[in-house]
Amino acid sequence: MSAEEEIKKSKKRTSDDGLKEEKKHKKHKKDKKEKKEKKDKKDKKDKKEKKEKKDKKDKKHDDTEETETKSKDSKSVFTSSSSEADIKKFLKDNEVEIKDPSSSSQLQPVLSFSEVNVDSRIQKCFSGFKAPTPIQAASWPYLFNDNDVIGVAETGSGKTFAFAVPAINHVLNTKYNKGKPQILVVSPTRELAIQIYDNYKILADATNTHCCCVYGGVPKDQQRQDIKISNTIIATPGRLIDLLEEGSIDLSDVSYLVLDEADRMLEKGFEEDIKKILSSTKTGNRQTVMFTATWPEEVRKLASSFMNEPVKVTIGNRDELTANKRITQIVEVIDPDVKERRLFELLKQYHKRDDPENKILIFALYKKEAARIERALVRRGYQIASVHGDLSQSQRTVSLKEFKEGKKNIMLATDVAARGLDIPNVKTVINLTFPLTAEDYVHRIGRTGRAGKTGVAHTLFTDQEKHLSGALINILNGANQAVPEELLKFGSHTKKKAHSAYGAFFKDVDMSKKATKIKFD
């Protein structure tokens, strides 16, 4: 190569290197810029979230101070007329436990309705009851104080009214923008949603506000209309998400949100739906409220991720899975093949044909089993109301109505009816097949013994459910009930079988455990 060529080549190399260098430099600059933009964006978002959280906390703090002073000064929402001694006794007798992560002092419970200074139209709705139930008494001060609250109390203890009264008060005290509801209550089953709606409507009507119920299995048109004028929406997750996705509902003003039967709502099947629903509601300034009778460890972390420093109000020792102590629990260990025959015998024992006040609720596990037993009972001349997934929504609604009204006094159901349903005068619950979890057992039998009444739960237990024997023995012990020898034979030491929703929730049995009394006014 000549010297001239060598110089040309070297120049070209230098120029290529220069270009490469320039390109590299530009790319570096671009990356840097993008990185900076990303960081700025993230910082901005974090700052905004922090500010929203701080505002909410400050607001709560101000309100807390105000309410604490108010209750102490006997001025605003609550006028405390109860003595220190009465309050101490109430807290002790009812085993009230309050855990407030943001304060070491507790807000006083409201022991009588006369202490609740709310709109007179709300007050009128108290007239049917003598005094707030323990969960109402202990949770109201926090709910009226805008705190996030987890309320855990036994079945039939008035949890619906506990969240509904502060909700209506919230409606009256916040601005309503047409088409944008202020309150959202989410429930796991259609029947429960309808029941909450029926109870809530009494408060809504009394205060001239609107509520509607949104659930699947029925046409959407009426629901779309109702949503437009409702302050409160009571909904099951599936239909609610449908309406959200088609743009028929705007939840951006929801500032008081309730998950009823919260542990069920946080189970795997519902978790994604709940996340979607929550992200459509008012961020930063939403009061989130969860009520339940059972609160397994496995859902607690998830719950707190949706809440802001929630105050936990527990009535009775509910860290252990416990049943309502007004229910007499009879457990009979039998061969699976004779279950059906035994059911007919039990019906002869418990059923009073013409007594609408003496209702029996029979639980099967699967809808096919329920349908088969229904046919067998009808063949024997029983008039049965049925609620299970094989029936249309309108059939389910009619059945429940007939049972509630006493037109039929036997109902056969699957676990869709296990939670929350408040049916007067259910004297007996028969578990033809044991449920999948010990929590479901507590909810099922909780359909009796409600609002201070007593009831009987008769359970047929077979070796197919023996992995649940330990959990069941614990529940029986916890409520001072007889534990049959045959059940003990299955072993009081439960196999830690993980459930997809609850995880390994079974506890070892403590045979020495004594039940403590829960008072219901």
Ligand SMILES: Nc1ncnc2c1ncn2[C@@H]1O[C@H](COP(=O)(O)OP(=O)(O)OP(=O)(O)O)[C@@H](O)[C@H]1O
């Ligand atoms: N303060 C009160 N005094 C007496 N009864 C009440 C009071 N508040 C509510 N009740 C009644 O108690 C019954 C049970 O209430 P509710 O259905 O709210 O129970 P729950 O705690 O939600 O039960 P579950 O855990 O099974 O869902 C209802 O009939 C309700 O009208």
